[in-house]
Amino acid sequence: MIGVFEPGSDSARVYRALVSHPGTSPAQLAELAGLAEPRVRRALAELGRVDMVTRSGETWDAQRPDVVATSVLRGFDAWRSTVRETEEELMSLFRFARTRDSRSLNVEVLDSPAETFAVYEQLQDAVRDQVRGIDRPPYYWDEAELARQEQRQLEQMAAGIAYRTIYQESKRDSPLRSASMMRTIASGEKARILREPPVKLTITDDQAAILALDPPPGAEGSLVVLLVHPSGFLDTLIRIFESLWRLAVPADVVDADQELSAGDREILSLMASGATDDAISRRLGMSRRTVVRRAARLLERLGASTRFQAGVQAAHRGWL
Known part of the structure; x- marks a missing residue:
């Protein structure tokens, strides 16, 4: 398809002649394009397979150039996408093979x-x-x-x-x-x-x-x-x-009893959301000391050193 836009190619010369002279026979196209008639017929057959020219009896006409260009660009985009995908696959194999060196x-x-x-x-x-x-x-x-x-x-x-x-x-x-x-x-x-x-x-x-x-x-x-x-x-x-x-x-x-009390679940959810001990205390109506003690027990139970880590592990175990 791209040959239509490659100056000097048989497809480009035949297509250009048809753009300027619609309803032309192969013999006339051979003269206009400066090509032997068998080469013109091969170019017409190639262009016809991709709907860039149309035939009516013994004469031919060119499809609109803007339609042809859009089709060519669409095909080029698909080709470029395929090239990129193939490039990624080949680069993966390239790097893998070269781990040996x-x-x-x-x-x-x-x-x-x-x-x-x-x-x-x-x-x-x-x-x-x-x-x-x-x-x-x-x-x-x-x-x-x-x-x-x-x-x-x-x-x-x-x-x-x-x-x-x-x-x-x-x-x-x-x-x-x-x-x-x-x-x-x-x-x-x-x-x-x-x-x-x-x-x-x-x-x-x-x-x-x-x-x-x-x-x-x-x-x-x-x-x-x-x-x-x-x-x-x-x-x-x-x-x-x-x-x-x-x-x-x-x-x-993982293999321990995973049941949590409703209060511990609330504390854990608030901890995972970033709430401070004071905020948890006010939200749940319990003393700050109680929150600190229960939060520490939950961290220990999860084997976590930070509240973010505790939240990740609790979510992973289905506790939140």
Whole structure:
């Protein structure tokens, strides 16, 4: 279609001749356009397929140029939209493929589950302070490996290493993983629950991370696992973990009695709306001291450190 507006093309020359000389035969058009008649007939057939010319017996006429231009521009807009969508898809694949050569991010690609397990063991040996993790499906450890890793974690915690883990809320889909989680929590692991954690992640101290990435649509293979060394990228992963930790729900809250009294529900709703203790006291007709005490108990029950966080977690649990 765009050929109509490309000077010198057969379509443009034939169409221009028809604009100036309506009701013209192919032989006459060949003379007017300076083309051989077979080329004129091919151009007319092409233009006719997209309704830019009309035929009446042995003569032809041009569709209105403004109608043709609108049709061309509409097609170009659709083409441009397709190009943009394809660009986004290809760029996603481009970036994904080049994670294998992301030296600027100070990362290595771990090519197999066996290599991932081996690196995880090395990081466990080197940890001195804390391990932070985001645990979500899919799981690749069999029962024996899971038991071994659980025992290793229990030994590390007994030696004073702190563990904080964000689990996916669908933990019940894996009975073995759920049972292991409950045992590590009982032994001192700090655990929280998030409905849909974005990645699988383990951070040891502030020195290294193992990050598992789901491939984008159209990419071959399954997870890509990266070992991230000290870098701005690692710092970003640490900040992401801490942000998700603040928004996640403490694991003991998820399985606890979730009934609230009407008074606590009112206090929680007002807290989430940003009301001060004095405002809540006046609204509910209770002393400020009582409001402070009950608000503190609600924060503790939700495992929240701020009222905003308490509101997010309460809404997540269906308390508001």
